[in-house]
Amino acid sequence: MLSEIILKMKGINKSFPGVRALHNVDFVLRKGEIHALMGENGAGKSTLIKVLTGVYEKDAGQNILDGESVHFKSPQEALNNGIGTVFQEIALCPNLTVAENMFIGRNNNNFVHWKKMNTRAEEMLDSLGIPASPTQELSSCSIAVQQMVAIARAIDMDCKILILDEPTSSLDEDEVQKLFALMRELKARGVGIIFITHFLDQVYEISDTITVLRNGELIGEYQTSKLPQIELISHMMGKALSDVSEMKKQDQHKSGSGTPVFEATALSSAAGVRPFNFTIEKGEVNGFAGLLGSGRSESVRAIFAADKVTGGEIKINGKKVKLKTPLDAMKNGIGYLPEDRKHDGIIGELSVRDNIILALQVMKGFFRPFSRKQAEEFANEYIQKLDIRTPSTNTPIQSLSGGNQQKVVLARWLLTHPMYLILDEPTRGIDVGTKVEIQKLVLKLAEDGMSLTFISSEIDEMLRVCSRLIVMKDREIVGELSGTNLTEQDAMLMIAQGGK
């Protein structure tokens, strides 16, 4: 850790009306270092990055870049001074070519030299080992490659500092490895990288240094190799370790009561899952396991009739029913929390209250609205039950942190008192603390007699919560795990071997 310091942030303070987002935070980045910035949602990671890149004005403190005090007014200015940011949502134009995306908006030539541009892009892509062709339309690249193109653009602009904000959340394992290879290459070139992620394993795999923030305050800077994972979690949560390990001890998985609540035979949907059979018992928590794209989400969407159902038979409580639309499913007591919270789940401009009562209102019909008082009661009840942190029930949901937004969506479904609730990636992109809370909540709901399907990309999380895992591969169910077979190894093996 003797290498030279390229960025020093000293005593950063930033407040928003009613919230102190950052309080005296220091941050140091060295040349050729991969520095993980960790913290729960609302800890101040994004705010710190935004203060650095000129999105927000800081209240107090100093940013020192290469020994000089700097003050950026826009991300553009930060970029011109060597600080590039690559966001989770890729800020490139999908309809332009790869090369154009690397060079557009960067010079004042009135005409485009396609040939020259493509050659330069090709050189850059080759030197970084990015598997893309310059003349390819960006939308035809995978998300991982698109992200790499964004990085290549930043590097070509001579960035000394690269900020990667949740770059891996929509990548599969293979793609993550490619991204890491690129990060190591950049590290070797002396670029300082600030890496923000929720995946603890990835932090340990790639980062040199970890800085932990909590509630807008600096908890400390640690060398990754000297910080055990369990300690990192406790730093981030600010809770004693017992709380985390308590979850693990709670190993007596609740299995079902024996009476099937929902049965599907040969169910298939337009989204392309092979016909599958599926049963869940009262009070059971099961899950669909499999790699990204294995058909986990498609299966539950078929159950909820979110995709067009093309065949199969469904029995609820032993009675044959036809579910044609999500509303049919809701009326039959099924709830579904979709994978993509921003896209399918929340309605950003509506208040927390309206978001909570939404599903119940739909079931009741829009011509019989709830009274304000009734809605307020519902909202307050669940804000309390789920510990949703919001200034008021009137706050637009988009101003809440990711974890709290997810709790609101969860509250929406709990309010309808479903007998069977499907949670698709309920813990993605949210902090460890809230993750644990949601896991606990799932187990508690099951104890109270609700049946749940829980899907997560993190298999250990599913093992902790589910009593039965349905393993999928290539849009087909390849097997089931329960009881003593319910281990990470067995699941991996089953996916790898494709069943039998």
Add this chain to the structure above:
Amino acid sequence: MRSLNTTKPKTRLSNSNLLFMIAGIIFVLMYGFALISYPGSFMQFQTFFDLFNLNSALFIVTLGLCVVMIAGGIDISVGAVCGLVTMACAMLLQSTMGSIWGALLLALGIGTAFGVLHGFLIAYLEIQPFIITLGGMFLAQGLLTTLHKDPINVTMPAFVSLRNFTIEIPWLGTVNRLGYFIPCEIKPGVIVVVVLVIIFAVLMKWSRFGRNVYAVGGNSESARMLGINVKRTMFFSYVISGLAAGISGFVFLMTTGAGNIGNGALFEMKAIASNVIGGILLNGGVGNLLGAPIGTLTLLTINELIRAAGVQSNLQAIVSGLLLYVFIVLQSIVMSLRGRRKFRLALPSWLKPQQLQDDKKIDN
């Protein structure tokens, strides 16, 4: 690093070019059908040239609107502006101080004025383009009827000779029943169309402005993050559309020779339809500029075809409407097949997204 994977994915056809290809095929099929069904009229080159001669103004309006549509906007004032220009120019030419250059300047001036106004309101005050240009449409229509209610025939000698001016193609033509060779004729308006198509195509493919238009239409938020001046780009797209509407008004007058309240009526709708047939999507960001003239040709061919079939004019509208449905549905089927990279089951191999096949290669 290098060992990781440096196999380059093959470049597949971009969405813009795919749609352009579809538009081209549709046009060829349409015209081929016309040739087979009514060889008497469609076999003559003059029929093809007349599509241009009689509709130069529509071609120009479509071109200007195409730029706005690629930028993700819409301009429904173009027809009314075109009409207003014909009337204003006709009055100027009939007045004592009338001159052709003066009329041309007036046409460009009116078009630019509307373009600047709309561009400013839409780009800088961030108001919905549909509403703003709807306002512009009413304004232009109102001005048109206020200027003069009755048709004005331009009798100024210099203009009449310009109107009657034709270019003959000596080596192309037909021999009539009496054995006379009749060469094909082109109107000056067609030259304007061809020049504008070339200028616009170069602008959209090779100029910084043109590429920025695509970027803004594709994703304006990303375009901003990439350092593109989104507002300026949007502003100028409307200025160009207004300017094109102005030019088209002048060309309209050159074709018909009279200012009339009905001039340019429904041009905006025909232009939108032409662009959509030509593969320029209403969502923006996708489309080849050459699709605009191809789309216009297709629309006009359909109309000619129906006229040749001798059906009533109201049936004409019905048939064009139905055909428009068919084209749009066809386009969206192709696009959605290609967009569903996740669902590869039902796709024929030539439609499979390249990336998936490459990913498979990597796995192996």
